[in-house]
Amino acid sequence: MTTEAHTKSSFGTAAYGGAGWVPRQMSHAQELGKLWASYRIDSEWRTLRAVIVHSPGPELDDDLDLEKSLMLEPLDGGKAREEHAAMCEAYRSAGIDVHHVRPEGRATPNQMFCADLFVMTPQGAIIARPAGQVRAGEERMMARRLADLGVPILKTLTGTATFEGADLMWLDEHTAMIGRGHRTNQEAIDQITTVLAEIGCETIPVDMPFGTMHFMGMLRTLDRNLAVCWPRRTPLATVRALQDRGYNVIFPPYEDDSASYRAMNFVTLGPRKILMVAGLAKYQDFLEEHQIECVPVVTDELSKAAGSVGCLTGVLARDVAP
Numbered sequence: 001m002t003t004e005a006h007t008k009s010s011f012g013t014a015a016y017g018g019a020g021w022v023p024r025q026m027s028h029a030q031e032l033g034k035l036w037a038s039y040r041i042d043s044e045w046r047t048l049r050a051v052i053v054h055s056p057g058p059e060l061d062d063d064l065d066l067e068k069s070l071m072l073e074p075l076d077g078g079k080a081r082e083e084h085a086a087m088c089e090a091y092r093s094a095g096i097d098v099h100h101v102r103p104e105g106r107a108t109p110n111q112m113f114c115a116d117l118f119v120m121t122p123q124g125a126i127i128a129r130p131a132g133q134v135r136a137g138e139e140r141m142m143a144r145r146l147a148d149l150g151v152p153i154l155k156t157l158t159g160t161a162t163f164e165g166a167d168l169m170w171l172d173e174h175t176a177m178i179g180r181g182h183r184t185n186q187e188a189i190d191q192i193t194t195v196l197a198e199i200g201c202e203t204i205p206v207d208m209p210f211g212t213m214h215f216m217g218m219l220r221t222l223d224r225n226l227a228v229c230w231p232r233r234t235p236l237a238t239v240r241a242l243q244d245r246g247y248n249v250i251f252p253p254y255e256d257d258s259a260s261y262r263a264m265n266f267v268t269l270g271p272r273k274i275l276m277v278a279g280l281a282k283y284q285d286f287l288e289e290h291q292i293e294c295v296p297v298v299t300d301e302l303s304k305a306a307g308s309v310g311c312l313t314g315v316l317a318r319d320v321a322p
């Protein structure tokens with residue numbers, strides 16, 4: 001039977017461009033905080049508002065093959081979980097919202113390193129594509145949770161691109177620097193350069209030395225005009241780009257690889273305030289001499305998995321430039 005709706009012409013109706021049609025009113029950027037959640041970052045130092053973490057579960061109790069699972073030493077799952085819970089509490093005490101990935105099924109042992117699984121931009125997230133086979137798919141759990149939280153996903157990497165979020169740092173509101181190295185390849189840099197250009201941002205790639213893991217370990221930003229870099233490891237182009245933007249670049253005392261790595265693995269809570277690994281008195285003294293307020297958390301057990309505060313923390317939202 002033919003109904004009236006099927007015989008009447010659709011020409012001139014709103015659905016086909018007629019006078020009743022109301023075009024979309026706002027740009028994507030304007031819709032952040034309205035249709036989409038307002039999570040975004042345009043710096044590494046403005047006040048931190050929200051993070052995403054994965055609190056490790058039974059996956060750390062397995063008898064892990066250290067090399068295959070990219071760990072440094074066997075770790076005690078119970079202690080690691082306690083340390084992780086204390087880190088989350090430190091964020092909450094600082095007034096920061098803590099979201100959890102809650103992966104479906106049993107998590108993989110590195111799922112807790114959330115900083116590697118995405119990176120935020122001024123207009124949404126870029127989903128990472130971890131370089132090692134053992135971490136493949138962790139990003140899917142992150143993407144699902146980000147979508148649930150209302151975070152727009154600007155890009156999921158394709159082809160054979162590999163990128164880990166800890167390789168991208170914001171130098172200013174319009175400029176990101178990416179470390180090309182063990183975890184992030186040129187194909188990923190090309191794709192990220194394109195997507196960031198679409199939102200008016202420039203991408204500067206720099207090469208990292210063999211034997212290093214992430215760019216995060218070479219550059220941390222403490223304030224609008226203060227950055228800390230790893231002596232002799234940070235690319236010249238990074239230090240110069242920071243100085244050109246008015247940063248005072250400081251270099252902490254070098255002790256040994258392990259201590260220096262953990263010392264750089266902090267998260268900036270806001271201008272001149274950081275959440276850092278406890279037990280690094282020399283570095284803490286150095287930072288305090290530069291008027292940095294340090295909030296220490298113990299990560300002795302978690303560090304055996306080759307990552308610490310910075311790696312465990314997916315930064316979701318900071319205040320943005322006015």
Ligand SMILES: NC(=O)NCCC[C@H](N)C(=O)O
Binds near residue numbers: 311
């Ligand atoms: N950003 C980081 O430094 N993440 C640490 C990742 C450790 C993990 N075991 C890995 O090798 O991928």
